[in-house]
Amino acid sequence: MADNELEFVDEEDTALATEDTAAFSEAVLYSSDWTVETVISQMTNSNIEMNPRFQRRDAWSPGGKSRFIESIILGFPIPQIVLAEKKGKKGQFIVLDGKQRLLSLLQFTGRAEGARNGFRLSGLEVRADLNRKSYTAIKDDPNRRDDINAFLNNTIRTVVIRNWPSTNFLHIVFLRLNTGSVKLSPQELRQAMVPGPFSEFIDDTALASAHTQRLLGRTSPDPRMRDVELLVRFLGFRNFLPTYGGRMKEFLDGVCQELTDTWANSQPRVQGDLNEFNSAVDALIEIFGADEIARKPGSKSFNRAIFDALAFYAADHEIRNSMTAHSGPIKDLYAELMRDDRFSKAIESDTAGIPHTFDRLSLWGLGLRRVLGIGFNVPMLIEREDGSAGIGFDGFR
Structure with missing residues (x-):
């Protein structure tokens, strides 16, 4: 596949928060x-x-x-x-x-x-x-x-x-000024708004990553930094899932800020996590083929919401080894979920919201547990102290 041919499915995650709306007149x-x-x-x-x-x-x-x-x-x-x-x-x-x-x-x-x-x-x-x-x-x-x-x-x-009050505000302004143009990549803005050692590290990692290039069908780094965003999303769901509030841009902004603020202590863990990311991609390519990962049947569009779920579990050593040992049943499970109405809705609309994010992670995890016949924890839907819904997870074991 030639560079830039790959299509992406994006989250609809551009609505202004209440605090942004209140501060609009101040910008x-x-x-x-x-x-x-x-x-x-x-x-x-x-x-x-x-x-x-x-x-x-x-x-x-x-x-x-x-x-x-x-x-x-x-x-x-x-x-x-x-x-x-x-x-x-x-x-x-x-x-x-x-x-x-x-x-x-x-x-x-x-x-x-x-x-x-x-x-x-x-x-x-x-x-x-x-x-x-x-x-x-x-x-x-x-x-x-x-x-x-x-x-x-x-x-x-x-x-x-x-x-301006927030990065989300800048995204909204950009879209209003440029209704006919290509949207600014959220990660491009994030790299500028949260500079520091983590930003430089994750950019360098993506620039040198044969895994993200192979995954995205490229022979060079992605000019819109979508390779960087894939890595940040992976780190976010792997380490900060209970803090996810249903707005992807805010969540990833927070992930970058947290890792920047704690980089001296976080760097070894992040490096280890990215090694597991590479192993997860290798396993998923072995199971599905590089051109079929996180695609709906017959589609070229790379769906980041699907990939989040696939990588979340494949990055665990025990689960990954069992997946590669049962590649046929894993592909059957994937095809089964593609026909499931609940899973289909979770990868097609409001993909950043709590309910559909939970559904993707839960349905794929429960399916893996059933097909692989091994025990591990799956994220749970919880009620937070303020009455809002959240996703609870404290590790696979």
């Missing part, structure tokens, strides 16, 4: 037209965060970057970028939308890192005379002064968000 959104030269200056001065880690997840092809630069030189309107001011750091921003456009500007002008820094334009049709030209070659050519001026002086509409 400030404004827009202005920044010249390309100003935008580049903001990035090179580190006011707009474009760290090297993001540059290693470059998603645009050289041709796409070149056509973008050509559009600027031609004076075409450029899609807006959306920034959020960092908490407590006036005049410093994270990027909500427009990272690939901003990275193209850095690379074209030779201010980035990596193999594509200082790239030459290619595949241009309107300005074919600029093919094979670098920024430096155009800038140093007296006959190209108009082109450089057109490039640096073209404007980009820039939306800035200040005094």
Whole structure:
């Protein structure tokens, strides 16, 4: 399977919490037209965060970057970028939308890192005379002064968000501003909002992970950080399931913050858990085949809600060994649950909610217990002190 072919099934998890709604009026959104030269200056001065880690997840092809630069030189309107001011750091921003456009500007002008820094334009049709030209070659050519001026002086509409109450609020604002565009990856935002040693570790792990690449049908790291999110989800359900409140984004934000705050003590455990993740993926590939894991029959769409349940149990050594020894019955169980109305609802709608999250974990776990004939604990539905529903779990044994 070629990179980027894999489809994903996402949770509908974008509603504003009550506290977000109350704080909506306190947030400030404004827009202005920044010249390309100003935008580049903001990035090179580190006011707009474009760290090297993001540059290693470059998603645009050289041709796409070149056509973008050509559009600027031609004076075409450029899609807006959306920034959020960092908490407590006036005049410093994270990027909500427009990272690939901003990275193209850095690379074209030779201010980035990596193999594509200082790239030459290619595949241009309107300005074919600029093919094979670098920024430096155009800038140093007296006959190209108009082109450089057109490039640096073209404007980009820039939306800035200040005094935002939560990361979920930023997701909602992004969707309202960009109803026709691809949603910002929750993990991309999470990496920027919860920086620190865990964020760097989990990014490095995903970048080097042959297991996530094989699982997702890729030969390179995922440009939207969905490989990172798979690892964070796994760590969250494995270690913090009783704290899950039914909102995936908030849960994973909390997981990242907790592991960042306790990293000195948590690192050995996290490394061990990720070793078990790799073993779980190996076992699931052995049982189902790499292209069939967490898919409904006849579908190419990778369903993260299904994978959460599969990996939750396969990461346990005893359960995993028994699963691989009974691969035929395991595949029969999977097919059986795909025909079960309760399980189907739990993987298709409100997948982030407590009831359906519990149903997925419980039904698959009870099925495994029956088919494998071994004893282990399965998550339970509980009532919390405040009367809300929760998921109780204290380990398999």
